[in-house]
Amino acid sequence: MLHINNLHARINGNEILSGVNLKVQPGEIHAIMGPNGSGKSTLAQVLAGREAYEVTEGEVLYEGKNLLELDPEERAREGVFLAFQYPVEIPGVSNTYFLKAALNSIRKHNGLEELDAVEFLKLIKQRMKIVDMDESLLSRPVNEGFSGGEKKRNEIFHMAVLEPKLAILDETDSGLDIDALRIVADGVNKLRRKDNAVIVVTHYQRLLNYIVPDFVHVLMEGRIVKSGTKELALELEEKGYDWIKVASDSTLATA
Amino acid sequence: MMKQSTEQTPWYQSNFALFEKNLNGESSSRLHAMRMEAMARFTEMGFPTTKHEEWRFTNVSPIARATFQPSFQSDAAGLSSEDVERMSFGATHRLVFVNGHFVKELSSIGPLPGGVIVGDLASALKGNDELAHGSLGKHASIQENAFTALNMAFVQDGAFIYVPQGKVVEEAVSLLFISTGSTHRYIAPRNLIIVGDHARVTIAESYLSLANHGSLTNVVTEITAGENAVIEHDKLQNESPQAYHIASLHVHQKEKSNFISNSIAIGGGLVRNNVTSILDGEYAECTLNGLSVANGMQLIDNHTTIDHAKPNCPSHELYKSVLDGSSRGVFNGKIFVRKDAQKTDAKQTNMTLLLSDEATMDTKPQLEIFADDVKCTHGATVGQLDADQMFYLRSRGIGTTLAADILTFAFASDVVNRVHVDGLRGQLEALVHAKLGKGRER
């Protein structure tokens, strides 16, 4: 589904990603972990098409297509979804209106009929339950005045409505208390299907207790330095990132 | 003020003589004296030039050079009740003015609490209404602004609204000013709104033209807000692209009064809105909102002044502009905090979206503060749509054109949504939507 080959990217002249390789198949959950500044969020942003980042080398194939050639909205319509670490506030645009415009853009792209107001409302009422969203958040402007938890929940709600094939959750656990974390994770699990995939970007192992990954990758200094199964996350929790650093350095030294 | 060499002040003088004669001694000598004084002051000042700080970005020489036909009487030909009903968002209380003159047949007033007056100024002045005579020119000085002097010189008709102490007018009062005809008319309504202590009212002024001609509307509105009075003043300016529109709104607020102004300018070729509020009692609150949506060669200039004369008054100001084509926007927002006005809390925001390469914005937020225990902030931004917001919308699958439309409309409707009159707000939303759509189709 997703093939990342030797991806290099930089911002303002600084290289952040220095050769990332990753393969994601349908139905899989991948966790990308790493210390602060390792390039996790950059990877998420590059996959979503943030223009501020310049890809200098490598390729990203998504369902056989060159993802890097697509505009952000084309990626979204093809089923790539990014749950933002810091969702932006959009004053004056109601959450409902925003989602309807988004969903219908995607549906149109896929040759489906656009939903009318009634059908759409029915859909979102149903999807709201998945993340236990308060109805009042629907009529309020997108993310404006939302608490940190509400913003994250709103991101998963968007995911529930737009039904992406590949969802990238960027530090979705940060700023959440344990109850909110559980609700958000439950939402993600409910949306899991065998034909879609999830990439969970996180600093802590905590979230992975709730969203159990098939694979765990450690990103350091812009490269994936270690991959494993969910046990790797537990090991990281126990030993910290320095352990990997030493290990990978010695690997490199002996190589 | 500097005099304009090519201006038509003698022409106004000769028309003034004609006008005075036309009144045929109907008016009281008191009013006559005021008109004479105003005419003298106007002649002395002449039209302002761009050398005058207040008119630095707005060149009124097209007005100064043109000859307009004063309209001494109304001309409601071809207008039906249904037309005006549609134009005034189905308001319960509706005063209709055609070319500045009250048209009784098109107006309708619903039931009002006892003592409330909703009528025309001409009748009030003719009937020697003491309140009308006493209030005229009380807050709008003829000394500073040539257009205000000119308005006073030809003062004749407009709306006269009086809400006595403790009375509440539930439904909004619509004042509909329609310009018609094929000649370049000089239309100068004068509105007097007096709201007593603890009284409430909402007034909606709408300016529309039925023909594409370059008339000059030069309107002055004076509002007195008594203690604890609550007033919302909404204004829609949607005249033809050839029209000149100069408006001055003067508000005087007493203790604990609350005044809200929402000024939406969509039409007109050269538009200047002055809004001045004096917070002359403690705990008075003032909110000024404005939206300009311009394209083509339009120039929309908003000058606001909030004068904090007494302590403990909050004021809030939000003015936005969306400029397309070769249009120009001007914003000049003054906030004065007088020496004794401690605990003033004034916040001003001015935001502009430039949609084209030829549009220009001049903005000058201005604070003048003479008291130390105050909180005053102002902010101004000019630019394009927020890149993060655009990315967020696009990352959800919305294309750039639609994303820009959504954000532009949201930017504009932020002001429209502050209008509390449902019918009017709906009308404004539709107008703004249509205008923004039109702007992009070019």
Place this chain on the structure above:
Amino acid sequence: MSTETNTLEQLANREYKWGFVTDIEADTAPRGLTEDTIRFISAKKKEPEWLLEWRLKAYRHWLTMAEPRWPNVRYQKIDYQDIIYYSAPKQKKVLNSLDEVDPELLKTYEKLGISLNEQKMLAGVAVDAVFDSVSVATTFKKKLHEAGVIFCSFSEAVQEHPELVKKYLGSVVPANDNFFAALNSAVFSDGSFCYIPKGVRCPMELSTYFRINSADTGQFERTLIVAEEGAYVSYLEGCTAPMRDTNQLHAAVVELVAVGDRAQIKYSTVQNWYPGDKEGKGGIYNFVTKRGKCAGKNSKISWTQVETGSAITWKYPSVILQGDHSVGEFYSVAVVNNYQQADTGTKMIHIGKNTSSTIVSKGISAGFGQNSYRGLVEIKRGSTRSRNFSQCDSLLLGDKCGAHTFPYIEVKNKTSRVEHEASTSKIGEDQIFYCKQRGLTTEDAVGMIVNGFCKEVFRELPMEFAVEAQKLLGISLEGSVG
């Protein structure tokens, strides 16, 4: 409380520390201004014919101009015929080294704390000192010469480097630019000249110290700094004057030219002219034109000013951003106390593409002082993707002073973005209380809060200057809060 008030009063009544008069013979032009005055000045300085002509042209233009009235300041009409336009310390002969400088003068500079002596030279600051109207000595000439940097008095530059002076004089501030610039162009007596050739990073901070000494003297110095491609210079300017109960006029012109690509000029001012007494009597009228032009691509001009002195300050250090990707900065602290008035700010004119400017202005008003920020940010039609950010904050101490902001913003390009923020605040009683509860005096608390308020500007100053600026600020505000 009463002892504290007494202390404050004592502090407030402390004298202007720099208010001494130096007793030396001066070579002075007769009072008043005519073409003859200008010929006298030009002859005294042995100037070439073209420069005299340039002065006379400026003078003739000045005669047709009116003194501007738009600034938000009030003062008695200036009698331009009652000013002495040239006053030089009388010198017996041409000086060859510092040792030959009049010891009285050197004593003055010592009092001022100017690094004219060997000890201060270790601090690595090259100084050109302008006493009344004439440049007295320039230190470090040799070291600068080795680096290829020209740093000398303006008069010397006219003699030694006429081609450079001719090329750049008036290229940023034309002789007829405004009333005071025209007057300066006609009668300027001396000042500093600085030229940094291609690729040279000036090895030390350059500094000029200005002092007005003689009575009824106007000071009209002229500074011209030219940086070629890739050159860098940091320039400091300080000013003091004796206490006199009449007003003295200071109308200087500073021109900065970042000629080549990546040229950088950083210009810092600590202005502490005599502000007048507590009743507003006397003090300097500081009417100055300062402007820089970023002609080269990626060039940068940065103005930092700390304005604590002068009865009236009226200046707008500006940047013309002509080269693509050029950068303009303006950092300002302006303090007014007693009856001081300041109308100051900047102009950022964006012409080139991708240009950016930053404005940070901190106005502090105390006593009966009136402080105005006046600024213009203009984005021309062709200046695509340019940016400006402005922040203008005012702090009021006491209820008899005033703070005013007049920012003009004109944007003609949709891809550019301008943001302006302003706020006005006072020092909160709770803040003072909190500080006192932790053992600080009111003075300390105010000083701390005010310095915090100005932090963004101070950190732009070279270290030595930043310390001096903080001290000056404390002294300027003494007695303003009690």
